[in-house]
Amino acid sequence: xxxxxxxxIEKYRLEGHSVPxxxxxKTPKQIEKIKAACKxxxxxxxxxxxxxxxGMSTQDIDDLVSSFTKESGAICAQLGYxxxxxxxxxxxxxxxxxxxxxxxxxLNDGDIINVDVSTILDGYYADASRMFEIGNVSxxxxxxxxxxxxxxxxxxxxxxxxxxxxDIGAVISQHARKNGYSVVTQxxxxxxxxxxxxxxxxxxxxxxxxxxxxxxxxxxTIEPMINVGVxxxxxxxxxxxxxxxxxxxxxxxxEHQILITEEGxxxxxx
Ligand code: MF3
Ligand code: CO
Numbered sequence: 001x002x003x004x005x006x007x008x009i010e011k012y013r014l015e016g017h018s019v020p021x022x023x024x025x026k027t028p029k030q031i032e033k034i035k036a037a038c039k040x041x042x043x044x045x046x047x048x049x050x051x052x053x054x055g056m057s058t059q060d061i062d063d064l065v066s067s068f069t070k071e072s073g074a075i076c077a078q079l080g081y082x083x084x085x086x087x088x089x090x091x092x093x094x095x096x097x098x099x100x101x102x103x104x105x106x107l108n109d110g111d112i113i114n115v116d117v118s119t120i121l122d123g124y125y126a127d128a129s130r131m132f133e134i135g136n137v138s139x140x141x142x143x144x145x146x147x148x149x150x151x152x153x154x155x156x157x158x159x160x161x162x163x164x165x166x167d168i169g170a171v172i173s174q175h176a177r178k179n180g181y182s183v184v185t186q187x188x189x190x191x192x193x194x195x196x197x198x199x200x201x202x203x204x205x206x207x208x209x210x211x212x213x214x215x216x217x218x219x220x221t222i223e224p225m226i227n228v229g230v231x232x233x234x235x236x237x238x239x240x241x242x243x244x245x246x247x248x249x250x251x252x253x254x255e256h257q258i259l260i261t262e263e264g265x266x267x268x269x270x
Contacts, residue, residue, distance in 0.1 A: 002217075008162070009215060017164075018212045020200065025217035026193055031259060033124040034193045034219060038257055038268040040072045041119040041126035045269075048115050054107055054135045058090035062101035065117055077118035077125055077196050084241060089116035089129075096184055096225050096233050096243040096251040109135035112145055114253045118196065125192050127221050128269035129255040140228070141250060147179045148226040148252040155204070155222045156258055159265040163214050169206025172224050182231035184251070187243070189221040192257060214260050219268070223255030 005025060013019045026034065047068045048061060065088040069076050076087035084098075091099035091114040092107075099105075099114075107113065116129035131145045154171045173183045189202030200212045204224040229249035236242035245251050259266040 005216060009213070012162075012213050020212055020215055020218060024191055024199060025215055026219055026259075027217075030124070030193060031217070031219070033122060034126065034259075035268055037074070037119050037121035037124045037126035038128075040069070040074045040121055041117055041128055041257075042269050043072065044068050044117045044119065045115065045128060045130055048117070049130065049132065052107070052113075052115070052132050052134075054109055056107050057103050058092070058099065058101040058105045058107070058113075059103040061090050061115060062086050062088050065115075069119060073121070075120040077120045077127070078116075081118075081196060089114070091116070091242070091251075091253070093250050094245050094248050096227070096245060097187065097253055098241045098243055100239055100241055107134045110137055110141070111135075112137060112141050112250065112252060116253075116255065120196075124194070125196050126269065127192055127196070127255065127257055129223065129253060131252055131254055143179075144181070144226065144228055144250055144252045147176065147181060148224060149254050151175050151183075151204075151224045151226055152222060152254045152256060155224060156256060156265050156267060159214060159222065159258055159260060161214055161216050161260050161262050161264075164206075164209055164211045165200055165202060165214060166206030166211035167208050167214075168222060169203040170208040172222075173205040176224070176226050182227045182229065184225035184227060184231055184233055186233060187225060189223045189255070191218070191220045193219045216260050216262050218260045219257065221255055221257050223253060225251055225253045227251045
């Protein structure tokens with residue numbers, strides 16, 4: 001392991017910073033493997049983007065993801081993960097995340113949907129999500145989707161080596177609130193690569209200059225969930241998975257997986 005990185009981490013640790021365990025700093029070899037998984041994950045999302053349309057069910061999206069991933073020689077990370085029943089999360093309108101694909105749920109004119117895809121290739125993990133607009137979407141919904149994408153990009157820009165993880169949530173929450181929206185706090189991004197969910201937890205409401213030190217070689221997701229109304233969410237008590245806004249107003253989410261480098265954040269899921 002790079003001596004310079006080790007020495008820097010030790011310096012920050014002695015200054016009282018929260019620092020990542022060395023196991024969270026990926027080696028060049030691991031980074032190559034994770035990038036290969038991300039490449040397939042992106043191709044899956046491109047395939048969904050090319051085929052998603054009004055009238056289709058969210059199960060049809062699951063079928064697209066499942067078949068494309070298999071043909072690529074990869075595995076859907078979500079299927080069976082802690083008992084999750086499907087291969088992809090499809091979250092429509094007031095569903096914040098972890099929507100479960102169903103034949104009964106059709107995509108209607110004016111809907112906004114998050115499709116969240118996670119892939120395992122050769123034991124390495126990738127995770128990203130996109131928003132799609134179905135048919136004629138209202139200006140209010142378009143604005144929510146646009147601001148959510150801006151929040152993600154600002155969060156990524158803030159993920160600089162030798163900064164802190166709180167820098168990310170600080171810019172995201174500032175931008176969301178400036179636009180009259182709230183940010184979900186109970187869920188966040190996460191380290192990823194050797195496992196689906198690793199340390200650190202990436203809050204989307206951090207405070208600049210606080211939280212874990214960002215070190216080159218760290219890989220994690222940023223996946224802000226932005227609500228039109230209150231930030232509070234509720235869990236579906238029947239399926240045990242789907243998270244909704246408490247007030248039933250719309251929510252949007254987009255997610256990228258990034259690598260911290262000395263030269264800045266590198267998006268692995270483009
Ligand atoms: N990409 C989602 C996340 O990181 C996947 C959730 S796990 C699932 O939170 F089982 F719900 F798919
Ligand atoms: Co994720």
